[in-house]
Amino acid sequence: MESHPSYKILAPVLQKYPRAASGLFQAYNDVVYAQQWTDVEVIDLELCGRAAIRGRKRNTAEDLHVVPCTLSETLSFAWLRDAFVLLSNPPEIYLAITSEDASIVYYKISQGITVHDTTMRSPTKSSPNLHPDVEALFAEERPGWRGYIEWEEYPEKKATAAQILESKQFPYPPEFQFRPLPTTNPMLIGERWRLYHRALGIERFLDYSWELVQKEKPDLIHILDFPYNGETRRDQLMRGKLTENKYHFVRNHGGVPDIEEDAYELEIAGLVKHRVKLSLKDLKDPNKFPQEEVTITLQCSGTRRIEQITQYPGDGDELINAPWSEGAIGTAVWRGVPLKKVLKLACGGVLPECRHLEFIGADTYVKKNNIYNYAVSVPWRKVRQASEEVLLAWEMNGEPLPKMHGAPLRVVVAGYIGARSVKWVYRINALQDPSWGPVQRQEYLYYTPQLGKQNIKFSNGFSIGQMPVSSAIIYPQEKDVIIHDGKIALQGWAYSGGGNWVERVEVSPDGGTVWYAVQPEDMTEKHYHAWRLWKIAVPVEAEGWLEFCVRTWDSSCNTEPTFVRDTWNWELHVTSSCHRIKLYSVNKTRPATAERLAELERRGVPFEPLTRPLDFGLEDMELYDAAQERYPREPLR
Numbered sequence: 001m002e003s004h005p006s007y008k009i010l011a012p013v014l015q016k017y018p019r020a021a022s023g024l025f026q027a028y029n030d031v032v033y034a035q036q037w038t039d040v041e042v043i044d045l046e047l048c049g050r051a052a053i054r055g056r057k058r059n060t061a062e063d064l065h066v067v068p069c070t071l072s073e074t075l076s077f078a079w080l081r082d083a084f085v086l087l088s089n090p091p092e093i094y095l096a097i098t099s100e101d102a103s104i105v106y107y108k109i110s111q112g113i114t115v116h117d118t119t120m121r122s123p124t125k126s127s128p129n130l131h132p133d134v135e136a137l138f139a140e141e142r143p144g145w146r147g148y149i150e151w152e153e154y155p156e157k158k159a160t161a162a163q164i165l166e167s168k169q170f171p172y173p174p175e176f177q178f179r180p181l182p183t184t185n186p187m188l189i190g191e192r193w194r195l196y197h198r199a200l201g202i203e204r205f206l207d208y209s210w211e212l213v214q215k216e217k218p219d220l221i222h223i224l225d226f227p228y229n230g231e232t233r234r235d236q237l238m239r240g241k242l243t244e245n246k247y248h249f250v251r252n253h254g255g256v257p258d259i260e261e262d263a264y265e266l267e268i269a270g271l272v273k274h275r276v277k278l279s280l281k282d283l284k285d286p287n288k289f290p291q292e293e294v295t296i297t298l299q300c301s302g303t304r305r306i307e308q309i310t311q312y313p314g315d316g317d318e319l320i321n322a323p324w325s326e327g328a329i330g331t332a333v334w335r336g337v338p339l340k341k342v343l344k345l346a347c348g349g350v351l352p353e354c355r356h357l358e359f360i361g362a363d364t365y366v367k368k369n370n371i372y373n374y375a376v377s378v379p380w381r382k383v384r385q386a387s388e389e390v391l392l393a394w395e396m397n398g399e400p401l402p403k404m405h406g407a408p409l410r411v412v413v414a415g416y417i418g419a420r421s422v423k424w425v426y427r428i429n430a431l432q433d434p435s436w437g438p439v440q441r442q443e444y445l446y447y448t449p450q451l452g453k454q455n456i457k458f459s460n461g462f463s464i465g466q467m468p469v470s471s472a473i474i475y476p477q478e479k480d481v482i483i484h485d486g487k488i489a490l491q492g493w494a495y496s497g498g499g500n501w502v503e504r505v506e507v508s509p510d511g512g513t514v515w516y517a518v519q520p521e522d523m524t525e526k527h528y529h530a531w532r533l534w535k536i537a538v539p540v541e542a543e544g545w546l547e548f549c550v551r552t553w554d555s556s557c558n559t560e561p562t563f564v565r566d567t568w569n570w571e572l573h574v575t576s577s578c579h580r581i582k583l584y585s586v587n588k589t590r591p592a593t594a595e596r597l598a599e600l601e602r603r604g605v606p607f608e609p610l611t612r613p614l615d616f617g618l619e620d621m622e623l624y625d626a627a628q629e630r631y632p633r634e635p636l637r
Contacts (some may be wrong), residue, residue, distance in 0.1 A: 007366050031129050134164065135201035144263025147205050148362040148424075151373050158371055165369040170195050174521035176323055177313035188318045190226035196366045197255070199582055205255030206362070212256050216246060216404045221606050223322050227252040228404075231327035234474050238491055239581050241524045241533060242295075245397055250404055251300050251328065253319065253374050253439070254363035257424045261408045266392070270358070270430035273348035280408050283392060289337040289345060294389050294399070294414065297495050297531045299467050300328035301417040301444060304575035307564050314452070314572040320443055321572050326472040326579070329495065334412045336393035338427075340383050350430045354380050357390075358429040358437075359411050359422035367438040375437030376444075378413055378420050378465070380430075387499055387527060389414035392425070414529035416499035417464050417574075434463065447569045456570055467497030469560060470576040471505060471552040476583055481610050483586040488548075494523075494580075495531035496554035502532040504553040508609040511547040512562060512578065543587050549580040584610055 138149055138161065152157050171192045197203045206226055213220075213228050220230030229251055235248035264280045282288060284441070302324045308314065315321050343350055361374040383390045391412040394401050399405040406423025413420045419439065434440055445461025471494035482488050488509065494502045505523065506515040518534045526532065540546070551560045561567050561577045586607070588594050600607055602615070 010110070015353075041593045054598075097408070102287055134199075138200050138202055142263070142410070144260035145257065145362065146259070147208060147257040148259065148426075149202065149373075151364065151371055152360060152375070152427075161371040162369055164199055165196060165366070165371070168195075168199055173316050173318045175316065176318065177309050177316055188224045188322070190224050193226050193319065193366065194339060199369070202255075202364070204262040208258065209252075209256045212404055216402050217250055219247065220250065221325075221327060223324065224318060227254050228256070228320075229322050229324075231324055233327065233331060234477070237327055237329075237493070237630065238474055238533060241530075242332060242397055245332070245402055246398060248330040248332060248396075248405065249298075249300065249328050251302075251418055252363070252404075254365045255404060257362040258403060259362060259408055259424060259426075260508070264408045264426075266409060266426060266428070266429075268343070268347055270428075271351040271354040271432065272430045273351065274346070276346045278342070278346060280394065283295045283337055283342070283409070284394065289341055290637055291335060291337055292389075292391065293333055293335045294391060294412075294529065295331065295333050295527045296389065296391075296412055296414045296529045297329065297331040297527075298418045299470075300324060301419060301464055301467070301573045301637065302575075303328040304472060304579065305572045307577075307579075308568055308572045308576050311564055312568045314568070314570045326474060326493075328418075329493065329531070332397045334391055335395035335398075336391040336409075336412070339390045339392055339411070342392060343383075343430075350380065352428040353432050356380060356430050356431045356434050357383055358431050358435040359420075359425050360427040360429070360437075361406075361422045362424040362426050365439070367442065370438070372437060372440060374422065375435050376420050376422060376440045377431065377435035377437075378416060382413070382416070382465075387528070415466055415499055417444060417467055417497075420465070443571075444573065445571060446573060447571065449565075452570045461571075464573055465498075467495070468574060468576045469494075469496035469500065469502070469552050469554045469558045470574075470579075471495070471550045471560065472579045473507075473548060473550050473581050473635065476581070478567055479584070481584040481586065481608055483588055484540065484606065486539060486541065486587060486589045488537065488540045488583065488585065489537045491533070491535045491548075492550055493531050493533050494550075494552040496552065496558065497529075499528060500554040500556050500558065501526050501528055501530075501536060503555050505532070505534045505536075505550065506551050506553075507536050507538050507548065509540050509546055509548055510542075511549075511580070512549050515551070540585055541587065543585045543590065543593065545582055546585050547580055547582055549578040550576045 027342075035426065138157070140146060140148060141150060142148065143430045151161075173192070174188055176188060193202070194206055197205055209226055209228055213222070213230070217228075217230050219233065219236065221233055223229040224232055231249045232243065232247050237243070239247075261280050266278045266283065267276070268278070269275045284291075302322060304326055305321065305324045309323055323592065356377045356379055358375060358377040363374045365372045365374045378390065382388055389412070391414075392409055393412045394407075394409050396402065396405060401410060404423070408424045409425055411421050411425050424577045429435075440463065442458050444464045445458065446464050447456060447461045451460050471492060473490055473492045476482060476488075490507055492505075495507045496502055502523075503526075505518040506514045516536060516538050518536045522536060523532045523534045538548070553559050564575065564580075567575055567577045585596075586593060588597055605614070
């Protein structure tokens with residue numbers, strides 16, 4: 001099919017999504033606004049499982065040509081410069097337009113009806129690579145370590161990479177805060193992160209990352225395609241106290257290294273009495289190091305960030321400030337060796353001046369055109385305490401550690417934000433000061449609400465370590481309509497870090513005036529370092545829109561701030577306020593409500609969607625006249 005050189009669209013739609021055509025039409029209403037297109041038309045080819053769109057550029061005779069195509073059952077990428085479509089099973093549908101000014105609009109359709117758009121600007125002025133053989137310059141350097149490049153030991157190589165990145169212009173982060181996000185799957189495209197890797201000749205990292213997503217994490221809600229970020233769906237989150245490996249959320253900062261177990265080696269250096277290198281076989285040897293199994297909840301500091309975004313937007317980096325909902329949390333039984341035991345038995349202990357332990361991961365991380373290996377640190381006092389847990393783990397829920405979760409070895413820091421639990425760890429440094437890595441010094445900082453783009457400095461924030469107490473209502477969901485008999489059932493999770501555990505969960509049906517406590521038998525067991533799932537049936541007499549909220553008390557009597565505004569910060573971290581949802585209450589114990597519901601059932605009319613008008617009279621007109629005669633609307637003279 002002939003197509004215009006400047007505008008192309010691929011619009012694949014599966015027949016299994018019968019509402020896809022209407023979703024596409026809505027998407028292209030947005031495109032009309034953004035790109036000045038008019039006369040948009042959906043060509044419905046549902047019988048053959050396809051759909052296409054065509055339109056006309058406003059005030060011109062230039063047609064928008066469309067290539068209809070079907071979805072493949074296997075993963076494939078179609079890069080046509082003017083369009084990008086990801087075909088997979090289950091399907092993920094993208095639409096894209098590139099205009100002559102290099103402005104790109106991406107669209108993702110979730111389940112055929114939800115559309116997310118984000119405008120980017122492609123690099124238009126790029127210098128040629130400073131080194132013609134850039135792929136060889138940044139080649140993988142250790143056999144059996146695919147996807148790993150050592151940056152920290154080679155400052156000249158880091159400087160060269162920075163020069164290359166500085167010579168190019170990259171897209172701005174997509175706007176995803178002032179534009180409305182969809183309610184189901186706000187996936188963002190990591191276009192600039194892809195371009196960073198292409199500029200350095202390491203785009204081989206990209207394909208492997210997504211291949212692994214399809215293999216290990218196909219059912220997650222995909223938040224960012226690269227570096228991959230995915231959160232757990234509600235139904236997966238509430239299956240039990242432990243989160244299955246395939247459903248556990250993923251927070252990556254770069255590509256996914258693929259390290260062979262036999263080739264793996266952990267180096268421990270810095271302020272230790274003896275510098276050592278240990279193989280995975282060494283670490284797994286129970287005669288050398290005692291092994292432990294610990295139930296630990298990991299939570300991203302961005303969990304529930306969507307609540308801050310929708311009310312009070314902040315920093316808009318799509319990787320650092322990804323729009324997480326309530327699913328960036330998970331619990332597993334981790335098996336490994338305590339780091340304090342390894343330091344004592346293998347290194348002879350740390351030197352007196354040691355105050356911090358730095359963990360370096362094999363993944364590559366880009367920050368403001370500089371390149372690093374992912375590195376963070378935790379205080380030595382955290383590692384050495386008997387009641388705390390910092391594990392070097394190789395097993396997750398009784399299975400070998402998945403590659404997406406850091407195989408062959410990762411750090412698991414109980415009670416701390418997930419960013420401190422470094423995956424693919426290959427070096428541990430004992431330091432006097434915290435890590436100088438940008439993730440430690442420039443990210444995961446907590447600022448006051450008076451600081452923002454106009455005045456913020458890294459030195460204004462303090463480093464986020466322990467996770468505060470937090471909780472969430474998972475069922476029902478925001479704006480659900482609940483027909484009930486005087487009680488509404490709710491379910492959710494509650495968690496507190498820093499060695500505290502959840503003691504009490506309370507739910508309010510009126511925005512926080514009256515609270516009902518969850519009974520102990522309706523919560524999962526207590527753990528030192530893990531969440532508790534809960535359920536409760538709350539008495540509800542009122543009808544109409546009600547605001548439900550949950551709060552949690554931990555073992556140190558900590559609880560949650562009342563409102564999102566109380567916790568807002570420029571980086572949108574740690575949304576630990578009372579989680580609030582609005583539900584529409586329909587109390588069928590009320591006679592008038594029961595009568596209306598019975599009438600709807602007789603007529604075969606569903607109650608939902610709530611906003612759909614009734615197509616019959618609301619009451620008999622004789623009864624209406626009688627009511628007016630008894631209670632007239634006009635006042636007496």
